[in-house]
Amino acid sequence: SYELTQPPSVSVSPGQTARITCSGAQLPKQFTSWYRQKPGQAPVLVIYKDTQRPSGIPERFSGSISGTTVTLTISGVQTEDEADFYCQSTDSISSSMVFGGGTKLTVL
Amino acid sequence: QVQLVQSGTDMKKPGASVKVSCKASGYVFTTYTIHWVRQAPGQRLEWMGFINAATGHTKYSQKFQDRVTFTRDTSANTADMELNSLRSEDTAVYYCSRGNRYYDMYHFDYWGQGTLVTVSS
Numbered sequence: 001s002y003e004l005t006q007p008p009s010v011s012v013s014p015g016q017t018a019r020i021t022c023s024g025a026q027l028p029k030q031f032t033s034w035y036r037q038k039p040g041q042a043p044v045l046v047i048y049k050d051t052q053r054p055s056g057i058p059e060r061f062s063g064s065i066s067g068t069t070v071t072l073t074i075s076g077v078q079t080e081d082e083a084d085f086y087c088q089s090t091d092s093i094s095s096s097m098v099f100g101g102g103t104k105l106t107v108l
Numbered sequence: 109q110v111q112l113v114q115s116g117t118d119m120k121k122p123g124a125s126v127k128v129s130c131k132a133s134g135y136v137f138t139t140y141t142i143h144w145v146r147q148a149p150g151q152r153l154e155w156m157g158f159i160n161a162a163t164g165h166t167k168y169s170q171k172f173q174d175r176v177t178f179t180r181d182t183s184a185n186t187a188d189m190e191l192n193s194l195r196s197e198d199t200a201v202y203y204c205s206r207g208n209r210y211y212d213m214y215h216f217d218y219w220g221q222g223t224l225v226t227v228s229s
Binding site for chain 2: 030031033035037042043044045048049054086088089090092094095096097098099100101102
């Protein structure tokens with residue numbers, strides 16, 4: 001079955017830039033979205049269609065793609081950004097949605 | 109504003125069925141899909157499938173297609189998820205979410221608050 005691969009954890013200091021990657025064979029042809037999830041809360045969409053930012057999401061969140069890897073970049077990380085981040089895309093063979101394993105962002 | 113409000117916590121015995129409800133407001137219910145996503149304790153998000161609120165067409169993840177049923181009521185703006193033959197591994201928080209479609213690709217812009225379902229004897 002199709003899988004999206006994320007690093008389990010990323011750590012940065014406040015004010016630095018965090019980059020969270022998501023790799024998958026179909027990503028060049030299927031849009032990817034990113035979700036932020038804080039403990040005990042529902043996920044929140046932060047990036048969709050690889051690079052688009054929903055209204056209300058700070059400009060410090062951005063998305064990019066290069067080959068089979070998409071990257072969520074958080075510039076000027078704040079302590080409130082500490083959360084789990086999930087990528088999500090489509091398996092075109094089964095027409096099913098797939099989530100990555102999640103990355104825990106720690107702000108030191 | 110768009111809201112998805114789910115039914116409350118539930119506890120079931122192995123082998124039983126559970127139904128989780130999701131009431132939508134703040135948008136035209138029939139112009140979007142409703143997707144169901146679950147998250148076992150400490151685990152990743154897991155997509156279960158969706159229902160087209162306008163047509164009732166459903167798409168189930170292969171993992172759940174023999175045990176899950178999605179329905180909707182357009183007069184009440186609600187979507188339900190029923191999972192049968194419950195086992196302990198089904199203990200999870202179940203979320204409904206609104207799906208935005210682009211061809212066969214979706215992203216989920218609004219989520220319910222989640223419903224904890226515990227399966228235990």
